[in-house]
Amino acid sequence: MSAPVLKRQPMSHxxxxxxxxxxxxxxxxxxxxxxxxxxxxxxxxxxxxxxIYWVPDVDxxxxxxxxxxxxxxxGCAKCASKGPHGILLDGxxxxxxxxxxxxxxxx
Numbered sequence: 826m827s828a829p830v831l832k833r834q835p836m837s838h839x840x841x842x843x844x845x846x847x848x849x850x851x852x853x854x855x856x857x858x859x860x861x862x863x864x865x866x867x868x869x870x871x872x873x874x875x876x877i878y879w880v881p882d883v884d885x886x887x888x889x890x891x892x893x894x895x896x897x898x899x900g901c902a903k904c905a906s907k908g909p910h911g912i913l914l915d916g917x918x919x920x921x922x923x924x925x926x927x928x929x930x931x932x
Contacts, residue, residue: 830892835864836878837871848900850924851893852877858890858921865891867904867922870915873897877904893922895930 860879868891871877876897881889893904905922906915916922 830894832875832878832894833881834879835868837868837873837876839872839874839876841874844897844899848898848927850900850902851895851898851927851930852900852902852904852922853895853925853930854891854893855921855923857919858917859919860888860890861918863887863889865917866915867891867917870903870906872901872903873899900924900927 860882863879865877865879868877868879874897876894876899877891878894879889880892881887902916902924904916905920905924
């Protein structure tokens, strides 16, 4: 069994109730995440308490990245949303969050 994850600030704030149904898609951070120098935009977009949180980069301190708790993600895609032709509306400006089929991640 793995050790519990230490969720660090900054982290998302919002609803704390459990998901009503399993989401079809889940947000997953890819390797292009830069952590936005400690002020990630995606964190403020997330409506779920402690779903997106800061993870320090032990190899490149003080830098880090964000992580997403797949057990609390509701699949809303607010952290990854883009406008037409890639214009930023909300979410990650670096396309570092992908929306993937939940069934493939939980299988």
